[in-house]
Amino acid sequence: GEDVEQSLFLSVREGDSSVINCTYTDSSSTYLYWYKQEPGAGLQLLTYIFSNMDMKQDQRLTVLLNKKDKHLSLRIADTQTGDSAIYFCAETITGSARQLTFGSGTQLTVLP
Amino acid sequence: ETGVTQTPRHLVMGMTNKKSLKCEQHLGHNAMYWYKQSAKKPLELMFVYNFKEQTENNSVPSRFSPECPNSSHLFLHLHTLQPEDSALYLCASSLDADSTEAFFGQGTRLTVV
Numbered sequence: 774g775e776d777v778e779q780s781l782f783l784s785v786r787e788g789d790s791s792v793i794n795c796t797y798t799d800s801s802s803t804y805l806y807w808y809k810q811e812p813g814a815g816l817q818l819l820t821y822i823f824s825n826m827d828m829k830q831d832q833r834l835t836v837l838l839n840k841k842d843k844h845l846s847l848r849i850a851d852t853q854t855g856d857s858a859i860y861f862c863a864e865t866i867t868g869s870a871r872q873l874t875f876g877s878g879t880q881l882t883v884l885p
Numbered sequence: 886e887t888g889v890t891q892t893p894r895h896l897v898m899g900m901t902n903k904k905s906l907k908c909e910q911h912l913g914h915n916a917m918y919w920y921k922q923s924a925k926k927p928l929e930l931m932f933v934y935n936f937k938e939q940t941e942n943n944s945v946p947s948r949f950s951p952e953c954p955n956s957s958h959l960f961l962h963l964h965t966l967q968p969e970d971s972a973l974y975l976c977a978s979s980l981d982a983d984s985t986e987a988f989f990g991q992g993t994r995l996t997v998v
Contacts, residue, residue: 777927781925804985813894813994814991814992815889815891815975815989815991815992816928816975816977816989817989818986818988861928867983868983868985869983869984869985870918870979870982870984870985870986870987871916871918871930871935871940871941871979871982871983873928873930873987874927875927875928876927877925877926877927878927
């Protein structure tokens with residue numbers, strides 16, 4: 774079955790880069806997503822990558838996809854305290870939002 | 886602000902109560918979803934509605950009853966819940982059920998006592 778795994782916690786210093794990692798099991802995944810959840814809030818779609826890409830950059834965010842190893846990462850450059858949140862990795866085989874499989878989320882804590 | 890609004894934000898209910906969660910979106914989307922988020926667990930998809938028709942029910946107990954009167958509104962009716970049903974309930978919407986992007990509401994934090 775489908776499975777998406779993430780580390781539960783990550784702490785970084787303000788100004789450093791953060792790298793949040795995710796592994797998934799289904800090689801048929803077509804889209805892979807990163808969502809951000811701030812305290813008391815819902816999920817905000819940050820970015821997504823199609824499986825035929827290996828990198829996508831959007832301002833401070835860089836997504837790297839290693840399809841061979843089924844490994845997805847989210848790099849946040851110059852991490853700020855406002856980046857403290859839970860980051861969820863998700864994937865879908867069909868490209869359909871109704872078939873998203875989420876990881877358990879990584880709690881990113883940015884230390885001053 | 887994603888355009889998906891959920892009310893109430895917090896709800897405490899007894900096991901014998903009946904309550905409803907509400908979700909609305911005015912994004913012009915035709916698909917709406919209910920998810921359950923429990924601590925340290927992945928989000929669980931509960932129900933999918935596409936053009937007001939329920940298209941998925943992921944083995945959700947009947948004490949959870951969804952209702953979608955139109956494409957902009959989605960309800961989750963709750964009755965005789967258990968303490969283990971305490972969780973954050975998230976609503977989401979997308980253009981249709983085959984769309985790539987889903988937009989989430991802020992959730993309703995439900996506590997069953």
